[in-house]
Amino acid sequence: MRSVQPNPQSRGKILAAAGELFAEKGYEAVTVRQICTRAGANVAAVNYHFGDKESLYKEVVASLVAFAGRAASESHTGSAEQQLRQFISRYLHGLLGADRPAWSLRLMQREFANPSPALKLIVEAVVQPTERRLRGIIGRILKLSPASTSVRLCAHSVIGQCLHYKHAQPVFVHLWPDLWGKPDRVDELAEHIADFCLAALRGMARSKKGRND
Amino acid sequence: MRSVQPNPQSRGKILAAAGELFAEKGYEAVTVRQICTRAGANVAAVNYHFGDKESLYKEVVASLVAFAGRAASESHTGSAEQQLRQFISRYLHGLLGADRPAWSLRLMQREFANPSPALKLIVEAVVQPTERRLRGIIGRILKLSPASTSVRLCAHSVIGQCLHYKHAQPVFVHLWPDLWGKPDRVDELAEHIADFCLAALRGMARSKKGRND
């Protein structure tokens, strides 16, 4: 119908569309035809610009790492307990927020459960810095070394609770629609998780004093 | 080479092989040829016995529901806190244990994150009874109604921590090989989660007394 209008930013559009789709459905479930349709490009564009589907995925992960790595090194402020609240809130918003950096955390979560060779990169550039930061906060609360096993386990207790609401999202929507309908549900969830974890950490810090650990 | 030896339990073998594979890799990632190879059957067997791949999956879910539904109604004993420890230990062993009912919990977890029409069945037959039981235990500890929002959120804090170690298993193996090498790692994890949650619940119960909630 209309004459062909060239799109010099086709590469970028494909990269963006691929990021959304990979995060949404996973690597295998997304077809290059879907990506190109969303990007308004031809099927062959993926192979022309990126070589093949796998290389495109690697570039998506690379851009994710560059972005999320920056976010992971954002500093928190206030007391250790306030910092933990901030951490949880940011993390949960990244997972569940509609606006936000969008798909980056979601794609990472997919990599965790269904790893590809790109996992190593993500772990080193994002997961480890994030875990280090969280262990630092928890270490201060528990008055233990950030490297201790207790702190490490507690850090995963925090992260596990956050990720749960992403992982089981379909179940929640089906099972618990009232909370999921509210617009500020994420803040409520973040507040609960923070309350829960801080209560746990205070209790563990107290009971630790008795023994020598 | 050898003459064809008929296998009258071919149907059952396919069902078992399909269960393992679906739990391991997910519905889409498993091919009927893989299933039939593992079951020692011909490719056409699945369509002969079950009609198509989707019906086979439904039967797998049905057998899962029958089994896991029974397990979900097993009773716990002792004080509320002991019951919580039991609950966490059983749940985690079901997720991570090598021996155990094997794939049932793993397949459910896959349904949660990537739901099919079978999700509704699983939720009603397994998830809701499990959640009810857990809410009962937590309600007794917090001295609150099992239906209250606080109890519900705490229940998901417990379950979320358990599921995390399944979801992120590949990351842990890559990032934390020392704990993951130990044979009784599951017991250690269960103990930590129970300690963490009980500390949290005691703390929340205490702080609840001050206000009126």
Added chain:
DNA sequence: GACAGATTCAAACACGTGTTTTAAACTGGT
């Protein structure tokens, strides 16, 4: 032993996938 029904087998089918091909269109420089 022979028959009828149930089951298994190898082969083929229709379709969707990632990828490649080949020609056309665009772009900027002269």
Added chain:
DNA sequence: ACCAGTTTAAAACACGTGTTTGAATCTGTC
């Protein structure tokens, strides 16, 4: 206006998928 290099387009390719086919084989019964 022309031309080389870059980008896009439609079609076709090779392959893996779930499924179907029709013949061969087994099973139980007479």
